[in-house]
Amino acid sequence: MNEPSAVVLIVEDEPHARAVLQVTLKQQGYVCLHAATGAEGVSAAIEREPDLVLLDLGLPDIDGVEVTRRVRERSAVPIIVVSARGQEEHKIEVLDEGADDYVMKPFVAGELLARVRVALRHNRAAESASDAGTVQVGDLVVDFDLRRVTAGGSEVHLTPTEYRLLAVMIRSSGRVLSNRQILRQVWGPRYDEQLGYLRVYMKKLRYKLEPDPTRPRYLVNEPGVGYRLRMPG
Amino acid sequence: MNEPSAVVLIVEDEPHARAVLQVTLKQQGYVCLHAATGAEGVSAAIEREPDLVLLDLGLPDIDGVEVTRRVRERSAVPIIVVSARGQEEHKIEVLDEGADDYVMKPFVAGELLARVRVALRHNRAAESASDAGTVQVGDLVVDFDLRRVTAGGSEVHLTPTEYRLLAVMIRSSGRVLSNRQILRQVWGPRYDEQLGYLRVYMKKLRYKLEPDPTRPRYLVNEPGVGYRLRMPG
DNA sequence: GGTTGCCGTTAAGAAACAATAAAGGCCGTG
DNA sequence: CACGGCCTTTATTGTTTCTTAACGGCAACC
Secondary structure: OOOOOOEEEEEOOOHHHHHHHHHHHHOOOOEEEEEOOHHHHHHHHHHOOOOEEEEEOOOOOOOHHHHHHHHHHHOOOOEEEEEOOOOOHHHHHHHHOOOOEEEEOOOOHHHHHHHHHHHHHHHHHHHHOOOOOEEEEOOEEEEOOOOEEEEOOEEEOOOHHHHHHHHHHHHOOOOOEEHHHHHHHHHOHHHOOOHHHHHHHHHHHHHHHOOOOOOOOOEEEEOOOEEEEOOOO | OOOOOOEEEEEOOOHHHHHHHHHHHHOOOOEEEEEOOHHHHHHHHHHOOOOEEEEEOOOOOOOHHHHHHHHHOOOOOOEEEEEOOOOHHHHHHHHHOOOOEEEEOOOOHHHHHHHHHHHHHHHHHHHHHHHOOEEEEOOEEEEOOOOEEEEOOEEEOOOHHHHHHHHHHHHOOOOEEEHHHHHHHHHOHHHOOOHHHHHHHHHHHHHHHOOOOOOOOOEEEEOOOEEEEOOOO
16 A cells, blocks of 8 residues: 655755755655755746645745745645744745745654645645545535535535535545635635635535534534534544 | 564763663663764764664763764664763753653663663654554544544544644653653744643643543653653553 | 642633624626 | 625624633652
């Protein structure tokens, strides 16, 4: 049962840090690409189509925030930012620009790898979601071919946004999705702070899908984190 | 079912102490390497790739803390510090630099060997857990992909801070983490003196996870140092 | 036997977060 | 242009989580 090996682009100017990253990743069977400057990183991230980008914040030429922005103009590749101590204040900026996660140097190998796995899995889930079919969770059935939803046996009409939200949730059913992740997938990367949208539409979905909308069985909130579509059981 | 014999690097200047360590280990089938100075120890730890390093704190040339730091720049090999009385204050420093555990001289052979086994096992677990995404310790299971925690078979709801704390502990299960290390990882670098936070949240976690919260089996305190997530056995 | 240091526990107020209702804007269609 | 459906926005209320400070127990040490 081998995972198909993923290609990871490492954007890091300092040779030693780069070596540490590469060794850590290669041991797990990942294939590594390199870029030593922000400019190289941007073009490699777009042209060579890696499955993941590890981006150091302390690059010599372009600011890491700017690198993220430029990559995001052309690609949805997951970006994990690696930053040294004393650069905490960039964390929020860079996440706002569309980075997916954040790891502090020095990091424990296990932690880095965990985040890499999570980021890759997202990506794969989003891609394979395009192959259609019907998904069932409890008495909720979504037919992606016909774009039809039934709850408790009877058909439910959903607006486009409601449908996209449900699709995102049901594709990752069982797992907690952060508010940011949901907003990016449903409304787009620039909307990932519009928590209000998400709340309003969660209410609408619950109203249409839940047996008792005030006591959600399916669409449950994890305070401070996000939402998840609970699987039966 | 033979354990694959592990290679242990002993860094110790005093001949008698070295002999005691070596005999204790050889009887259990471990292969021993030696280094008599800190400098030798650093290069041997990196180049000869032992499975474990036993590091004496009272070396003639380089401080044990410095040895740990230099090894950690290049290797994730488990390090167990062996320290004489009167060096207690170094324990925390050396753990902060990335050592895995410490044993006080004079030590009982059984205790040393138990910690050696734990450190070796931890290393192997960290390697094989990297394709799982879920980590199990005793009847505690953390699924990092789903962000789900179960204790004794039933799901447990954790708040964001509780979850981060458990994640930090379980990623380093078996080894001692200093209060400062934990605080930095869970609350951030600026909170590394807020011991109160840690105590409050340790209680909350124990309450939710331990069979008998007043007699912790998993989250155990190391007085004056920090906490450890004890592995079963 | 008191003092000190460290740990566990508790509770209450502050802050962050979530659910809901309702109003206004946009846009296509009749 | 009036209407209906959908999306966005704001305000209000209610809930969960975090922070903070104080207290009590226990052991080590003088």
